[in-house]
Amino acid sequence: MSQETELLELAVDIACEAGQLAHRRRSEGVAIAATKSALADIVTDADREVELLIRQRLSRERPDDGFLGEESGAEGGASGITWVVDPIDGTVNYAYGIPVYAVSIAAVSGQPDPEHWTALAGAVFAPALGELFTAARGEGSHLGRERLAVQEPTGGAGALLATGFGYDPATHAGDLARLARVMPLARDIRRIGSAAIDISYVAAGRLDGYFERGINPWDHAAAGLVLQEAGGRIGGPGGRAPSTTMTIAAAPELFAAIERALEADTGV
Template identity: 35%
Template sequence: MTRVSPALAADLRRVAHLLADAARPVTLQHFRRGIAADNKGPAKGVAFDPVTIADRESEMAMRAILARERPDDAILGEEFGHQPGNSGLTWVLDPIDGTRAYIAGAPTWGVLVAVSDDQGPLFGLIDQPYIGERFAGGFGRAECVGPQGTSALQTRAARALSDAIVMTTYPEVGTPTEAAAFHTVAAQARLTRYGMDCYAYAMLAAGQIDLVIEAGLQSYDVQGPIAVIEGAGGIVTDWQGGPAWNGGRVLAAANAEVHAEALAILSQTL
């Protein structure tokens, strides 16, 4: 699929917001309530990868809406995997991106929604239910709706890496080699902050920071943020400058200039 009609774009936008609307009360029901977490980590070769009833119930609520509103579309969700479709469109769902932050009571987690075709995400949402902010991007516009009203999203203007703000979730980033590459970039930036999960991508789209650099991501971690950032004028690639919507190593940048500076370092240090 290479073209989306205005009518289809409007419907996809409508359904994406329905999904985020459904996930909000489910996630808030359990947030800061001492929720228990199961550990998926050993099965994935990591020490701790939590999942909660809120993750599962949130994704189930979104899937129920898709079954009613868009039954021919495929679904890829973190908790319940892939459901095939025949429309050429796939809904990519992360019911709680940042479950570690969620169980710790920190509001840097979010609900991620994207709708994609075979060329990547068309429209996406980053929703933070506790703060009440929703970042949306795709089909020619990007906006945030939150406590301060509705505003257009626009990434930051070009500036040197030495003046840039960089974010990532974990100081370890990924493998030792990936961590070394990240810290080479971070050492040249003005400010580096950690532990932001998907909220870092929202801040990039909102024009607050310049770079988000991560590794080891899945497609459901990044497709919603890609749509939002690209809609706001930013750039998202892998660490070699190729497409990032299947996950892996991700470099999100506010503009072409700072992207080029960071990419030159990352690509040369791996």
């Protein structure tokens, strides 16, 4: 068994356990623990509990690995492997009872920075939807047992695109301006509320493309590998890695078209 497969098996096992905990806590009721970057950017008690479960499992199974989590920050390791974790991606959906949220767990090698890491394995589990997206480097990506492959939009009707908007009201005008630049490519727009699910949906062909400013490494680490192993591309404009400045995810030709549309935005 390859290292990538071993890491994926562990990621899947932990993501499923963590997702079941998140789902159970949602059914019991959600308590808002704090806000983060803005009043609308919330963290629930469940976020913290789920991340703690993931961190404890990884500490037992792979004590020499590093960790980068949304809620508890970074911790170095000695093995060269770092686990990049979003315990509940789509927290606002989760808090409101919208069943579109996911546990995202990725194992990467190298520096825990998208500019430098190599993603080895990733699992995105949406417990309320009962869907598990997985990928291991060089071994393809799957939704359950179904092999995934991206497709370019066809038929001339435009692409079904997804995006999101930041929590800080000061950023909304810029986000809307970027949306206007990309709209000529679109047949319609979706705002799903979970970057990990958005990117996984591109890999599954449920969306043609996705773009958003303000995305963090733990939002895309696992789903980005799912997309790449399905033949898609994830990154930022100008050949850069995905970042808080801009993340684009699509099949290669559509990726380039979205990139060109956003080049007119001097803020990207």
